[in-house]
Amino acid sequence: MTEDNQKDRLITQLLRDTLSNKIGWSVVEPPRTMVHATDNYVPLYLETNFNNTRLGIYELRFRHFSDYDEYYWSETLGICIVQNQDIVVWKVEEYSPALRELFDLARERASGLGGLLNF
Template sequence: MSADDQVERLLMQLVRDTSMGAIRWSLTEPHYFLTNATEDKVVSFYGAIYNQLEVGVYESRYKYWHDEESFHWSSEIRFSVVKDGTLVLDYRKSSAPLFQLFQMAKAQTLNIESLLKDSLF
């Protein structure tokens, strides 16, 4: 099994565990090595502890260069794993489980259910 396949399996497990309420995501500051010495901008970083690892799913905006002088800003969803203070994985391949995990972490952090319960509607 390739490394990408293993990461995709981990992402699917995180989606399952998040949907069952076994993982609690929180909006946190990204680790310094995701923002240091780069022009990339981490827009929102959702972190959790999973099997004694710090996992994170986040949206990053980056410059997409057309040539040496012109660029536009683009964005992608990424996944990171930190072990003992060291970045061991920064996964940048677009996939359905990665996007789903980002959406679930975002929704869990926003806690829409409590917003609806507390609203006048």
């Protein structure tokens, strides 16, 4: 099975488990290795525990250079596996509709919006 197939299956399963409330997502600080010694910016990092593995999904903003000193900010989404003390052992950073759907759903669940009006 290719890595793309595995990634797609993982995202699909995470979507299913999030929709059925089998897993929850939390807003946490991104792993140190993702944000130090880089110009990239991670405005939101969400994490869950899936099958005893720490998984993160995040939004990544980065500079896209169009010339030597001209750039514009671009963004993409990422998914990663984190082990030990914030060591990212696997990650994929790309735009995909399924990853966007998972990120939006996880952000909504982590925000507590669903329970905000339940007094």
